[in-house]
Amino acid sequence: MAAGHPAYRGRQLFEGLYRRRVTALDQVTSLPASWRALLASAYELGLPRMDAVFASIDGTIRYLLEFSDGQSVETVWMPEGDGGESGDGSEAGEEARSYARATICVSSQVGCAVDCRFCLTAQLETRRNLSAGEIVGQVIAVLNDRKVAVESQRINLVFMGQGEPFLNYDNWIRAVRLLVEGVGIPDSRMTVSTSGIVPRIHDFGAEPVRPKLAISLNAPNDELRTGIMPLNKKWDIAKLMAAVRDFPLRNREKVTFEYVLLNEVNDRPEHARELAELVRGIRCKVNLIALNPGPGIDFRTPADQRVEAFQQILIASGIPAFIRRPRGRDIYAACGQLKRTTEPIQISL
Numbered sequence: 001m002a003a004g005h006p007a008y009r010g011r012q013l014f015e016g017l018y019r020r021r022v023t024a025l026d027q028v029t030s031l032p033a034s035w036r037a038l039l040a041s042a043y044e045l046g047l048p049r050m051d052a053v054f055a056s057i058d059g060t061i062r063y064l065l066e067f068s069d070g071q072s073v074e075t076v077w078m079p080e081g082d083g084g085e086s087g088d089g090s091e092a093g094e095e096a097r098s099y100a101r102a103t104i105c106v107s108s109q110v111g112c113a114v115d116c117r118f119c120l121t122a123q124l125e126t127r128r129n130l131s132a133g134e135i136v137g138q139v140i141a142v143l144n145d146r147k148v149a150v151e152s153q154r155i156n157l158v159f160m161g162q163g164e165p166f167l168n169y170d171n172w173i174r175a176v177r178l179l180v181e182g183v184g185i186p187d188s189r190m191t192v193s194t195s196g197i198v199p200r201i202h203d204f205g206a207e208p209v210r211p212k213l214a215i216s217l218n219a220p221n222d223e224l225r226t227g228i229m230p231l232n233k234k235w236d237i238a239k240l241m242a243a244v245r246d247f248p249l250r251n252r253e254k255v256t257f258e259y260v261l262l263n264e265v266n267d268r269p270e271h272a273r274e275l276a277e278l279v280r281g282i283r284c285k286v287n288l289i290a291l292n293p294g295p296g297i298d299f300r301t302p303a304d305q306r307v308e309a310f311q312q313i314l315i316a317s318g319i320p321a322f323i324r325r326p327r328g329r330d331i332y333a334a335c336g337q338l339k340r341t342t343e344p345i346q347i348s349l
């Protein structure tokens with residue numbers, strides 16, 4: 001705020017931008033009219049433009065959101081949660097069912113440099129970090145489009161869209177703070193997923209305001225993991241698990257391990273047993289995701305029986321395990337499918 005103006009004007013602007021989610025500065029009616037006109041002419045609000053909107057038969061909506069430099073990312077609205085983060089007991093103690101719920105899946109970068117072999121986002125050529133405003137802007141754009149009042153509708157956020165949040169750490173954590181303090185979504189309803197950027201897992205543990213942690217593990221040993229996630233050469237499973245074991249969990253909090261099942265690659269019974277041993281002793285749950293297919297991905301989706309058999313081995317070993325239902329596969333909105341697809345979809349459900 002310009003010098004010489006009272007601090008409460010800044011607060012009014014902040015409230016208008018984030019809590020009331022105005023789309024133009026002249027709508028911040030708590031500010032004097034002369035100010036509003038001046039601000040509106042001097043600053044663009046910078047909410048992303050809705051380039052395209054794809055609606056799935058399951059209620060999921062995929063938004064293609066464009067920023068001022070022409071780059072775009074995807075943000076996904078899932079009306080009943082994502083089948084993994086909600087309703088699995090991890091939120092015990094909250095009045096989970098008392099009002100409508102939805103989950104928004106948010107992107108942290110344009111594209112992704114981590115290059116996991118099973119992920120379509122890795123195929124995107126343009127890559128850049130998103131600013132904190134661009135990360136918050138996605139959430140505001142979707143909340144506005146869905147006409148959500150965060151006070152009366154339970155909104156979960158998952159940072160599981162395009163990009164690796166922990167490779168854009170500073171902007172991303174600033175966005176988290178704005179979403180908590182400005183937009184009014186508590187950090188206990190947010191989950192961030194990382195492919196395993198070990199130094200940032202340590203930093204993240206020290207944050208006073210922070211979402212829950214999910215780790216994309218995807219394999220129970222280094223040989224398999226390096227084969228599908230090249231970053232495992234830099235931060236191998238021993239380093240990753242040491243960081244997770246060190247991570248300061250809050251009361252009742254659990255770490256989530258995500259595990260994408262690739263047919264005949266990492267989905268055998270011995271892999272499930274190895275995984276159970278690897279995570280033993282960590283307060284955690286495992287979310288199993290059967291591969292969502294896509295062009296250029298050289299893996300196959302395992303049959304339901306294989307996925308269920310894998311889950312049963314984990315459960316029998318005392319590890320809580322859940323199968324994440326694919327959401328919006330028909331519109332390329334499911335995990336690992338975010339790569340700005342706009343052509344008609346050719347895959348079957």
Ligand code: SAH
Nearest residue numbers: 119160163193194195216258291292335336
């Ligand atoms: N980059 C971060 C955040 C994105 S989350 C991360 O990888 O953790 C994306 C999640 O979808 C990850 O858990 C990833 O393992 C999973 N995923 C990626 N490609 C997938 C695919 N084709 N099918 C199913 N899940 C996939």
Ligand code: SF4
Nearest residue numbers: 112114116119122195
């Ligand atoms: Fe990047 Fe995550 Fe996709 Fe890996 S799974 S390429 S880290 S978005």
